[in-house]
Amino acid sequence: MGVLGSSSSSSLVVFLCLVLNIAVLCNGGTTSRYIRKLEEIEDMPLNSDVFKVPPGYNAPQQVHITQGDHEGSAVIVSWITPSKPGSNQVVYWSENSNKKKTAKGIVLTYKYYNYTSGYIHHCNISNLEFDTKYYYVVGSGKVARKFWFITPPKVGRDIPYTFGLIGDLGQTSASNSTLTHYENNPHNGKTVLYVGDLSYADKYPYYDNNRWDTWGRFVERNAAYQPWLFTVGNHDIDFNQAIGETIPFKPYTHRYHVPFKASGSTTPLWYSIKRASAYIIVLSSYSAVGRSTPQYYWLKAELEKVNRSETPWLIVFMHVPFYNSYVKHYMEGETMRVVYESWFVNHKVDVVFSGHAHAYERSERVSNTAYRITNGDCTPVKNQSAPVYITIGDGGNQEGIDKAMIEPQPDYSAFREPSFGHGIFDIKNRTHAHFSWHRNQDGYAKEADKKWFYNRVWHQVDEPSD
Numbered sequence: 001m002g003v004l005g006s007s008s009s010s011s012l013v014v015f016l017c018l019v020l021n022i023a024v025l026c027n028g029g030t031t032s033r034y035i036r037k038l039e040e041i042e043d044m045p046l047n048s049d050v051f052k053v054p055p056g057y058n059a060p061q062q063v064h065i066t067q068g069d070h071e072g073s074a075v076i077v078s079w080i081t082p083s084k085p086g087s088n089q090v091v092y093w094s095e096n097s098n099k100k101k102t103a104k105g106i107v108l109t110y111k112y113y114n115y116t117s118g119y120i121h122h123c124n125i126s127n128l129e130f131d132t133k134y135y136y137v138v139g140s141g142k143v144a145r146k147f148w149f150i151t152p153p154k155v156g157r158d159i160p161y162t163f164g165l166i167g168d169l170g171q172t173s174a175s176n177s178t179l180t181h182y183e184n185n186p187h188n189g190k191t192v193l194y195v196g197d198l199s200y201a202d203k204y205p206y207y208d209n210n211r212w213d214t215w216g217r218f219v220e221r222n223a224a225y226q227p228w229l230f231t232v233g234n235h236d237i238d239f240n241q242a243i244g245e246t247i248p249f250k251p252y253t254h255r256y257h258v259p260f261k262a263s264g265s266t267t268p269l270w271y272s273i274k275r276a277s278a279y280i281i282v283l284s285s286y287s288a289v290g291r292s293t294p295q296y297y298w299l300k301a302e303l304e305k306v307n308r309s310e311t312p313w314l315i316v317f318m319h320v321p322f323y324n325s326y327v328k329h330y331m332e333g334e335t336m337r338v339v340y341e342s343w344f345v346n347h348k349v350d351v352v353f354s355g356h357a358h359a360y361e362r363s364e365r366v367s368n369t370a371y372r373i374t375n376g377d378c379t380p381v382k383n384q385s386a387p388v389y390i391t392i393g394d395g396g397n398q399e400g401i402d403k404a405m406i407e408p409q410p411d412y413s414a415f416r417e418p419s420f421g422h423g424i425f426d427i428k429n430r431t432h433a434h435f436s437w438h439r440n441q442d443g444y445a446k447e448a449d450k451k452w453f454y455n456r457v458w459h460q461v462d463e464p465s466d
């Protein structure tokens with residue numbers, strides 16, 4: 001989708017790509033030397049077509065959906081009406097029956113400094129049939145808007161399913177390119193795991209929340225049709241004491257609802273869902289993680305609940321990576337790693353996705369849990385029970401790419417490249433899944449990095465090394 005209203009839109013394309021794709025081997029894995037010209041990167045202007053307000057007085061906008069329960073038979077539909085509450089109903093029907101049903105939602109508003117939100121609607125539609133296409137309508141009369149979604153298959157251990165990975169997206173022309181590439185990827189992602197940092201509204205004076213609205217309109221073209229599962233990043237905290245805004249995550253928690261109660265969580269900042277053959281645990285990098293904290297207790301109990309006979313694939317995501325060899329944000333994940341890493345290893349978590357570093361990186365299966373304050377034993381070691389850590393904060397926001405890397409490449413780093421793009425985690429069955437990373441400069445089908453995952457519970461053979 002193009003961007004109107006920007007005479008310099010072509011010059012805003014972040015990378016004029018070239019071309020040399022020389023892999024250089026260092027101490028660790030591969031540092032891709034894909035070379036590009038980096039230009040200034042700015043948010044798309046307010047009159048861009050991707051931000052267009054839908055026509056008609058008080059028409060619903062910023063429509064998005066997410067999973068509404070633990071098993072995948074409910075959907076939360078959210079939208080915003082700008083001028084008055086309007087209808088709080090969602091009318092929906094399955095492709096098979098045409099019998100229309102209605103669900104009622106709630107309406108919220110919030111103020112942030114000198115900004116007042118529109119009317120934010122959240123409606124949980126439950127008792128849906130699995131693996132079924134549903135149509136739904138928000139708004140009424142002349143401004144009724146119709147969308148659709150497909151519910152996941154019933155949870156089961158050999159159910160294939162495809163997740164998309166997007167992080168740190170923001171709202172630049174590069175962000176638009178990332179979303180377009182995801183939409184056109186022939187791997188056909190069905191649900192987005194979004195690893196935090198959504199709108200970057202906090203880059204504006206007074207954290208201008210109008211940029212939360214533009215972001216909501218920008219992603220609607222995908223998020224209204226397939227669930228996006230969110231976690232919080234630092235740009236979603238919106239703590240600004242200078243203007244009296246001291247409630248963390250205020251815009252985020254009003255706008256993006258998640259089914260946290262369904263997993264026994266007491267806060268939307270961490271929760272879990274099952275979807276197809278995956279058990280997905282969402283953590284908060286910006287909440288207390290230490291021993292005896294609420295997140296600690298919840299995660300400890302949560303990991304015990306996972307039944308790998310039912311959901312062979314155990315996925316965790318949070319914003320800040322544990323293993324990241326980019327200079328910016330290097331070792332920021334240590335506070336969480338030292339507390340939770342041994343749990344991830346003991347429970348054979350398959351993969352941990354994070355963002356924060358504006359680049360791509362995939363780790364080896366390593367752990368670093370031997371260290372005690374007296375033994376000095378603090379080197380990551382290869383460990384087939386450990387997760388693969390994938391940093392995918394390369395959505396394309398206005399802060400640009402994080403190019404500076406720790407040199408030489410650490411042993412734990414299997415592949416890294418500072419380019420914008422997205423990922424696909426494609427579960428085939430209980431034993432095999434395929435991950436691919438797609439950079440924005442390439443054709444939609446090209447895999448700039450890839451890895452086969454062997455499920456360590458169901459497949460007792462070590463994965464092939466790169």
Ligand SMILES: [Fe+2]
Nearest residue numbers: 197233234356
């Ligand atoms: Fe971040």
